[in-house]
Amino acid sequence: MAAETVSLNPEIPGERKDEAEEDEVEQLTLIGSYGEKVRLVEDPMEEIMLVWGIQQPTFSKQNAFVAQSSLTLNLDACGHSLSILQSPSSLGTPGVTGSVMWDSGIVLGKFLEHAVDTKMLTLQGKKAVELGSGCGLVGCIAALLGAQCILTDLPDRLRLLRKNVESNLDHVNLRGSATVFELVWGDDPDPTLVEPFPDYVIGSDVIYSEEAVTDLITTLVDLCGAATTVFLAGELRNDAVLECFLEAVMKEFVVGRVEQTQWHPDYHSPRVALYVLTKK
Numbered sequence: 001m002a003a004e005t006v007s008l009n010p011e012i013p014g015e016r017k018d019e020a021e022e023d024e025v026e027q028l029t030l031i032g033s034y035g036e037k038v039r040l041v042e043d044p045m046e047e048i049m050l051v052w053g054i055q056q057p058t059f060s061k062q063n064a065f066v067a068q069s070s071l072t073l074n075l076d077a078c079g080h081s082l083s084i085l086q087s088p089s090s091l092g093t094p095g096v097t098g099s100v101m102w103d104s105g106i107v108l109g110k111f112l113e114h115a116v117d118t119k120m121l122t123l124q125g126k127k128a129v130e131l132g133s134g135c136g137l138v139g140c141i142a143a144l145l146g147a148q149c150i151l152t153d154l155p156d157r158l159r160l161l162r163k164n165v166e167s168n169l170d171h172v173n174l175r176g177s178a179t180v181f182e183l184v185w186g187d188d189p190d191p192t193l194v195e196p197f198p199d200y201v202i203g204s205d206v207i208y209s210e211e212a213v214t215d216l217i218t219t220l221v222d223l224c225g226a227a228t229t230v231f232l233a234g235e236l237r238n239d240a241v242l243e244c245f246l247e248a249v250m251k252e253f254v255v256g257r258v259e260q261t262q263w264h265p266d267y268h269s270p271r272v273a274l275y276v277l278t279k280k
């Protein structure tokens with residue numbers, strides 16, 4: 001889907017901007033099906049300097065919205081009280097990260113709710129695939145907002161995910177649907193996931209290791225058609241990992257950063273960045 005770019009500082013006829021001023025012109029653009037303009041990411045290193053410089057993630061509290069030592073995380077979303085089961089003891093197992101919730105999941109879930117409420121996004125009747133669902137909060141919110149959501153994760157991570165989907169959604173009058181499916185990044189996706197291509201691919205805290213970046217991007221490329229919009233919320237822990245991701249993903253996707261002013265007003269975090277992407 002084409003990206004429409006506008007300048008925040010349009011040049012006044014008759015006036016000439018020098019090169020330094022030109023460099024400072026901020027680019028805002030519409031990307032995919034998201035209805036608000038976002039800041040176009042043009043250079044990975046500049047983006048890293050901007051988010052780390054402006055948000056100063058290391059100076060603020062980690063896990064502001066989650067208590068990873070609790071067995072449940074309670075959150076109101078879409079008029080429902082969600083109770084997400086966590087398995088804090090599994091977090092010590094090497095390679096296991098999705099057994100508890102992370103702030104970026106709360107930010108992304110509440111952002112989706114806010115964007116639908118403010119009519120910047122439509123999920124009703126749309127196909128959405130969530131990557132690395134972990135405990136499943138984001139996918140559950142997408143289904144409550146009307147999406148036909150497929151929540152995915154590694155094969156040995158699906159038990160807790162299924163439990164959370166069932167315990168939170170089985171008894172409610174769901175506007176959409178939620179199914180749990182195995183998906184290992186880098187593997188060929190099952191036809192269920194790509195026929196037809198999803199309208200949305202969503203993921204929170206899935207950019208956290210340089211080793212996983214290539215497989216993650218392979219999966220993004222495989223899952224996205226020309227009309228797919230991707231929302232990824234990332235925790236700002238490691239600038240090298242984010243830069244490595246942006247460098248690689250920008251070869252295939254247009255990337256924009258959603259400013260915090262567009263997030264749910266009660267769920268801002270300087271430790272999180274939210275990106276929207278579409279295939280070039």
Ligand SMILES: C[S@@+](CC[C@H](N)C(=O)[O-])C[C@H]1O[C@@H](n2cnc3c(N)ncnc32)[C@H](O)[C@@H]1O
Nearest residue numbers: 097098101102105132133134154184185204205
């Ligand atoms: C840090 S957790 C984030 C979980 C959840 N999205 C959240 O925000 O709370 C990363 C998730 O990605 C999943 N994951 C990691 N590597 C993966 C891979 N190669 N294929 C599929 N899923 C993977 C993990 O199992 C885990 O659920």
